[in-house]
Amino acid sequence: MKERYSVEEVCERYGVTARTLHYYEEIGLLNDVPRTEGGHRYYDERIIVQLEQIIRLKEVLGISLQEVKTIVELEAKLEQIRGAYRQEDKAEEKTKILDRGEQELQRFIDQIDSRLDKLQQLRQGFQQRLDRVKKLKETGAPQGS
Template identity: 60%
Template structure:
């Protein structure tokens, strides 16, 4: 399987424009996008995974770019904590990392719960409308 993809290849694969890719990088959603010696962007591993996550959150779940940025920042922080935790030897050295991770995860769960509640409310509204349409159709 190919490991490096050009901007054009990524645009075709994910259905986005080059400007969208550049914008995501400008606002910090795509981080550490590698470049060739000539300065051209290419995408691999982490950058492809980030892009896939951004598109999934934005298009499938309707999450705004601002919310995605918060999620990306939280995920980056969690990755840093995971790495620091792995380096810690004694249990007492790992406790501060766990203490820091817990509120980040709790905040994420709270955000998801609020979004699910809003989606459920929206769904119920559509269900009521559908029931009314079916009722009127006889």
């Protein structure tokens, strides 16, 4: 695998525009994009992994860029917590670090649950409408206008 990819290579490989890549960088989804001595962006393996995560979250889950950013930020926090945990020797401090990780994860799970509840309510509304349409078909809805 290459060490560096140009903007054009990344655009072609992932089906995004250069403007999209720049925008992701502007809003903090792609962090610390390296530059050549001439100031041109290039994409290394670390940035490619970030981009793949963004694309996967957007396309597979259908979530907004703000929600993608929230997930990316959570992952960064969790990585910091992991690093702090690994470097700490005292059991009491390790417990405090784990408590922070638990709080972050629970907060995010609560957000997911809230969104799932809203989606379930939306689904129920559409299901009720579908049921009414089916019932109208069964009872012989009036013809014409």
